[in-house]
Amino acid sequence: SDGATPADAASSSAVARERNGHGQGARFSVLTLGALGVVYGDIGTSPLYALRECFHGSTGIAVDRANVLGILSLFFWALTLVVVLKYLVFVTRADNHGEGGILALLALVLEKRGAKMAGLTMAGLFGAALLYADGMLTPAISVVSAVEGIEQIEGIGHRLDSWVVPLSIVILVVLFLVQKRGTERVGRVFGPVMALWFVVIGVIGAAQIARRPEVLLAISPHHAALFFGQHGTLGFLVLGAVVLCVTGGEALYADMGHFGRRPILVAWMCVAFPGLLLNYFGQGALLLEDPTQVDAPFFGLVSGWWRIPLVVLATAATVIASQALISGAFSLTRQAIQLGFLPRLEIRHTSSETEGQIYLPEVNWLLMVSCVVCVLGFGTS
Helix, strand or coil: CCCCCHHHHHHHHHHHHHHHHHHHHHHHHHHHHHHHHHCCHHHHCHHHCHHHHHCCCCCCCCCCHHHHHHHHHHHHHHHHHHHHHHHHHHHHHCCECCECCHHHHHHHHHHHHCCCCHHHHHHHHHHHHHHHHHHHHHHHHHHHHHHHHHHHCCCCHHHHHHHHHHHHHHHHHHHHHHHHHCHHHHHHHHHHHHHHHHHHHHHHHHHHHHHCHHHHHHHCCHHHHHHHHHHCHHHHHHHHHHHHHHCCCCHHHHCHHHHCHHHHHHHHHHHHHHHHHHHHHHHHHHHHHCHHHHHCCCHHHCCHHHHHHHHHHHHHHHHHHHHHHHHHHHHHHHHHHHCCCCCCCCCEECCCCCCCCEECHHHHHHHHHHHHHHHHHHCCC
């Protein structure tokens, strides 16, 4: 009656579909950027300390060509097998109505079994306890590691040593204060910073690789096998440091309810994974060229006053790194409440579009106090 023809209706429908497609695309981009900031902050800042620890402490591993290539090979295959194959290919497919995390997995298993099995229940709760512990330790070690970078600034570093602990505590407190704004808002702020972080660590790593391209030989797994053959039990102990490169990988699964599987997958394959590999191999190339840089190979990738902006960016990135497990702890707690393993706590929904984006004040403050106690108790990363 309004004079519209079938062609007009078809055109309007096409416009509507196009607008809807643009809307969905924009939403996907926001979620992907948010996932980059929230999910990959933890694993993304592991280059600050992971490779360094393989040559420190009780390992006593010499900084020579064979050992550098062997450890880099372990890093490459740990990231590939644990993060890509285990989590992204398999584990993230086992969601419970969009939710991830070990208790979501436990709920699925118990549902299939039809009964609560004591062994499976205890295994699930034990795994949950480990994630809570990670939520306390990761923010502490990540922030302190970055702030310790001021000690590497030539000329003034030694005068700033006493600032490391108090500055770390201030940063941690501010981080936990902003949690009530919600994961998506936090992710919108953190996402671009982490995107810049991955680009920067990739570039400075690639620049060093260009000077010693032989380091790329470590991609071959036979270097890892030779490393174990040479060091035996000591080589196995080094795995305790190698595992630091995948610390935070569990956030891929724990934070699924906040972002969804596809944004998490795209953020890893397109940005996080390439940046991490370039940086680790860049640090390895640096050690091949100058083994004396083993005390701080990450900051050794740049020199002079360039370390100041790198320290600032690293500090920002480590603050963001803590977000992955904080968000995971919120999701984990809600699942534990739903399964009857924890008493009821206040749960605030922070998004009108994504059900999994929540904030739990009591959990937030307990994690904050625990992180501050860790920093005061240990004093160094």
